[in-house]
Amino acid sequence: QQPVQSPQAVILREGEDAVINCSSSKALYSVHWYRQKHGEAPVFLMILLKGGEQMRHEKISASFNEKKQQSSLYLTASQLSYSGTYFCGRADSWGKLQFGAGTQVVVTP
């Protein structure tokens, strides 16, 4: 089963914060986060490893809660460039990614 992302969509004003969650009913070994803008390919943001530390990409950070089998992506002081659809991907031992349905983020001026 694919990871479940929430919320499905979020609208922010520039400078506001948001959290995107990615939950899995199957064990998470690593979680990959991507951002995709309309008509473009997904862009790699960061990877969270089981037992690993919190990662950052600019003002975007993420954490991995092994107990809850959940990863969270934190958009801090959002910028217009953060608009897009965010996907989390659960990796298996081959590195094959199973993606969630995505969270659409719209940042307005």
Added chain:
Amino acid sequence: DTGVSQDPRHKITKRGQNVTFRCDPISEHNRLYWYRQTLGQGPEFLTYFQNEAQLEKSRLLSDRFSAERPKGSFSTLEIQRTEQGDSAMYLCASGGGAYNEQFFGPGTRLTVL
């Protein structure tokens, strides 16, 4: 630019025709993945190569689909007897590094009329 290229970027074909897509991954990477993405969905795994060996194929990949990676460099994905349901964005990802980070190419958008 992720260093992964795909060709063509767009392909329009008639139902029943064969199409072939190419992916050139990052040269140092030995893993290559193909995914398919339809509107409003996340990418879905199709198949995976480590060097020239095809190690896994999704159940989504019917016998009309075939992929190769000769000499462990570029890869091709062929779809025979295309159907309208094959219309999608076909994405190639190059995997490498300590944690197998995957970097996507720009994709090939296929439209089957």
